[in-house]
Amino acid sequence: xxxxxxxxxxxxxxxxxxxxxxxxxxxxxxxxxxxxxxxxxxxxxxxxxxxxxxxxxxxxxxxxxxxxxxxxxxxxxxxxxxxxxxxxxxxxxxxxxxxxxxxxxxxxxxxxxxxxxxxxxxxxxxxxxxxxxxxxxxxxxxxxxxxxxxxxxxxxxxxxxxxxxxxxxxxxxxxxxxxxxxxxxxxxxxxxxxxxxxxxxxxxxxxxxxxxxxxxxxxxxxxxxxxxxxxxxxxxxxxxxxxxxxxxxxxxxxxxxxxxxxxxxxxxxxxxxxxxxxxxxxxxxxxxxxxxxxxxxxxxxxxxxxxxxxxxxxxxxxxxxxxxxxxxxxxxxxxxxxxxxxxxxxxxxx
Amino acid sequence: xxxxxxxxxxxxxxxxxxxxxxxxxxxxxxxxxxxxxxxxxxxxxxxxxxxxxxxxxxxxxxxxxxxxxxxxxxxxxxxxxxxxxxxxxxxxxxxxxxxxxxxxxxxxxxxxxxxxxxxxxxxxxxxxxxxxxxxxxxxxxxxxxxxxxxxxxxxxxxxxxxxxxxxxxxxxxxxxxxxxxxxxxxxxxxxxxxxxxxxxxxxxxxxxxxxxxxxxxxxxxxxxxxxxxxxxxxxxxxxxxxxxxxxxxxxxxxxxxxxxxxxxxxxxxxxxxxxxxxxxxxxxxxxxxxxxxxxxxxxxxxxxxxxxxxxxxxxxxxxxxxxxxxxxxxxxxxxxxxxxxxxxxxxxxx
DNA sequence: GTGAAAGCGCTAACAT
DNA sequence: ATGTTAGCGCTTTCAC
Numbered sequence: 001x002x003x004x005x006x007x008x009x010x011x012x013x014x015x016x017x018x019x020x021x022x023x024x025x026x027x028x029x030x031x032x033x034x035x036x037x038x039x040x041x042x043x044x045x046x047x048x049x050x051x052x053x054x055x056x057x058x059x060x061x062x063x064x065x066x067x068x069x070x071x072x073x074x075x076x077x078x079x080x081x082x083x084x085x086x087x088x089x090x091x092x093x094x095x096x097x098x099x100x101x102x103x104x105x106x107x108x109x110x111x112x113x114x115x116x117x118x119x120x121x122x123x124x125x126x127x128x129x130x131x132x133x134x135x136x137x138x139x140x141x142x143x144x145x146x147x148x149x150x151x152x153x154x155x156x157x158x159x160x161x162x163x164x165x166x167x168x169x170x171x172x173x174x175x176x177x178x179x180x181x182x183x184x185x186x187x188x189x190x191x192x193x194x195x196x197x198x199x200x201x202x203x204x205x206x207x208x209x210x211x212x213x214x215x216x217x218x219x220x221x222x223x224x225x226x227x228x229x230x231x232x233x234x235x236x237x238x239x240x241x242x243x244x245x246x247x248x249x250x251x252x253x254x255x256x257x258x259x260x261x262x263x264x265x266x267x268x269x270x271x272x273x274x275x276x277x278x279x280x281x282x283x284x285x286x287x288x289x290x291x292x293x294x295x296x297x298x299x300x301x302x303x304x305x306x307x308x309x310x311x312x313x314x315x316x317x318x319x320x321x322x323x324x325x326x327x328x329x330x331x332x333x334x335x336x337x338x339x340x341x342x343x344x345x346x347x348x349x350x
Numbered sequence: 351x352x353x354x355x356x357x358x359x360x361x362x363x364x365x366x367x368x369x370x371x372x373x374x375x376x377x378x379x380x381x382x383x384x385x386x387x388x389x390x391x392x393x394x395x396x397x398x399x400x401x402x403x404x405x406x407x408x409x410x411x412x413x414x415x416x417x418x419x420x421x422x423x424x425x426x427x428x429x430x431x432x433x434x435x436x437x438x439x440x441x442x443x444x445x446x447x448x449x450x451x452x453x454x455x456x457x458x459x460x461x462x463x464x465x466x467x468x469x470x471x472x473x474x475x476x477x478x479x480x481x482x483x484x485x486x487x488x489x490x491x492x493x494x495x496x497x498x499x500x501x502x503x504x505x506x507x508x509x510x511x512x513x514x515x516x517x518x519x520x521x522x523x524x525x526x527x528x529x530x531x532x533x534x535x536x537x538x539x540x541x542x543x544x545x546x547x548x549x550x551x552x553x554x555x556x557x558x559x560x561x562x563x564x565x566x567x568x569x570x571x572x573x574x575x576x577x578x579x580x581x582x583x584x585x586x587x588x589x590x591x592x593x594x595x596x597x598x599x600x601x602x603x604x605x606x607x608x609x610x611x612x613x614x615x616x617x618x619x620x621x622x623x624x625x626x627x628x629x630x631x632x633x634x635x636x637x638x639x640x641x642x643x644x645x646x647x648x649x650x651x652x653x654x655x656x657x658x659x660x661x662x663x664x665x666x667x668x669x670x671x672x673x674x675x676x677x678x679x680x681x682x683x684x685x686x687x688x689x690x691x692x693x694x695x696x697x698x699x700x
Numbered sequence: 701g702t703g704a705a706a707g708c709g710c711t712a713a714c715a716t
Numbered sequence: 717a718t719g720t721t722a723g724c725g726c727t728t729t730c731a732c
Contacts, residue, residue, distance in 0.1 A: 023709055034719045039711060049717060066503075069483045070423040071709035074724045079420055081463070089445045099440045102466050109480065113431070114464045116452050130459065133419045241650030267646055274652045296617055297647065300591030302624040373725055384703045389727060399701060421725035424708050 022063045030059035042067060073135060082323055083131035084140045085115040085124060092295055093312050100316030108324050110137060119208040121147045132157050138323040144169035145210060160326050162319050166211055167337050175337040176318050180211045183308050184218025186344050187262040187290050192226050194350055196260030196288055199223045199230040202247040203264040204239040212264040215292060219262050231255060239264060244271020259287055266291035266298045266307055273301055288350035303348035314340045372413045380409035392417060423485060432673055433481035434490045435465040435474060442645055443662050447514060450666030458674050460487060469558040471497045482507050488673040494519035495560055510676050512669050516561055517687055525687040526668045530561045533658050534568025536694050537612040537640050542576050544700055546610030546638050549573045549580040552597040553614040554589040562614040565642060569612050581605060594621020609637055616641035616648045616657055623651055638700035653698035664690045
């Protein structure tokens with residue numbers, strides 16, 4: 001009895017608390033169908049009759065209806081957001097992938113939520129935690145090395161996880177990228193093939209950048225295997241042409257007879273080219289140089305920079321494809337990996 | 351009567367449809383308080399008694415509770431997401447700002463939702479539409495020029511809007527950035543001060559990049575005002591060292607007597623430096639060069655590149671600050687703008 | 701300071 | 717093909 005009274009009183013009060021926004025109900029009313037039909041139309045237009053469809057379309061247009069994805073996400077227990085976690089978009093490699101992925105996901109009306117680890121596993125862990133609280137359609141991580149806690153969280157959540165930019169380790173489920181040690185091997189083989197017998201790897205920030213380290217390791221072991229002299233010089237600062245210049249100076253001092261250099265990436269290689277010019281070291285005659293990344297300036301350098309081009313955008317597109325497929329119902333096969341390869345660009349510097 | 355029966359039947363069926371996840375209710379039960387107290391604790395810990403607070407904290411810890419931000423966003427009609435829309439993170443300038451903003455917002459547990467316009471107003475419009483359907487805490491747009499529809503949507507939504515990387519036009523509300531024409535003016539004055547009397551502006555993609563055009567316009571008008579010869583050469587492709595090299599070749603052909611060049615950015619300037627080297631043009635003796643951006647390689651070039659450094663990270667940090675302040679209740683003053691300035695770096699190339 | 705209750709706008713069973 | 721219904725997990729009045 002008391003309940004009935006309460007209901008009678010409270011029901012008509014149903015005031016909208018926030019700003020008057022147009023909801024699916026308004027569209028339904030306008031189109032003279034039920035809200036669920038509108039919902040269905042929005043998600044699978046082909047499942048609705050042509051007449052209902054067109055009147056819904058008209059109502060949406062007229063009312064300028066914008067669906068509330070937050071509400072949708074809550075109801076469906078999964079939002080149309082994909083969380084992408086990279087070391088930093090300041091890094092051109094990851095910027096490329098993020099951009100490609102955003103463009104591809106956008107077409108499926110999926111949003112990109114971005115996070116930066118700054119090469120910190122603990123930070124990554126926090127980012128994953130927050131990411132999960134958005135009930136994302138997928139989580140994309142960079143690399144294969146994560147904290148135990150991160151793995152646990154991801155395992156407990158039932159969200160698909162894709163790891164990018166690294167292959168060859170223990171993966172959570174799906175990985176898209178390439179083998180960085182193979183990059184190093186390819187560089188070494190290339191230099192050796194060009195007749196170089198005194199090799200050096202110049203690396204920046206290798207204590208944090210695991211993938212740079214893998215390239216270095218591949219390089220060194222391939223050189224050793226070929227019975228060629230090889231060493232490595234590194235600097236803890238992030239990659240930059242300045243670090244490259246410093247490293248070259250140091251390298252020449254320590255190894256005056258070096259005749260082939262591979263760099264952890266093209267930023268470093270660019271610095272090497274500049275410093276060679278300053279020191280009067282002829283490239284490639286006395287010293288061959290190869291980088292990694294094929295950055296915007298690499299082809300235009302003087303001499304043009306030999307380098308290895310990873311396919312950052314392909315990684316992004318493939319990741320997007322997998323996510324879209326998964327949302328369409330296709331299961332991700334367990335433990336698959338997609339090798340996006342890389343290309344060695346033989347230019348003037350080697 | 352019938353209703354009562356129905357209720358009696360349906361109530362106990364309350365099955366969880368999706369994966370068993372720990373909710374605020376579980377935490378409440380565990381801590382022996384009501385859900386609303388948990389909610390309050392999460393948002394304003396100081397408003398909850400110490401004893402309740404600590405037992406809630408313990409429960410959260412024990413259960414490993416992760417709040418569902420989607421549900422929170424729906425209930426509060428505003429999510430802890432900030433939509434950032436830039437031309438592309440492939441562009442180092444915007445990558446810098448996005449990274450800085452993400453880092454700053456992260457500390458306040460705000461998420462970044464990223465969108466790329468690729469310099470397309472129509473695309474921006476779509477991105478804003480989708481962005482709004484997330485009920486974001488704020489929307490950040492690049493530049494001051496947007497479609498009418500974009501403006502209308504943004505006006506209707508009550509979300510705070512911040513425009514970045516451009517000052518000096520009609521703004522929606524708050525703008526953070528600097529005056530690009532002043533960059534052009536500063537470059538021209540600098541070259542003139544260095545004794546140059548035959549100036550040229552080399553620009554890439556200026557039909558799409560409004561801000562590059564503003565820099566160009568400022569440059570040209572400042573030179574004219576000073577009574578100095580000036581012209582402009584452009585190429586529709588996106589900025590790159592290759593385009594820079596091409597533009598320089600073209601420039602020298604059309605204006606053999608040019609002695610001072612400003613470039614739409616450092617990518618182009620780098621190409622100019624390389625091409626000068628190839629053509630045997632002495633920099634800065636015969637030709638002074640200044641760029642824009644102070645990119646990673648600019649200081650290490652040979653000769654080091656004079657350039658103008660915008661503060662992309664400051665723009666990001668300021669935007670984040672405003673958003674955080676706004677969420678704390680501080681109103682955004684209407685029509686304010688924050689000038690983050692720029693710095694001219696006089697190096698060896700001029 | 702704490703709790704009860706009423707939604708936020710949508711999706712997804714299920715029934716028709 | 718369409719409608720009915722019951723939540724999704726949280727925030728937010730409003731009483732106490």
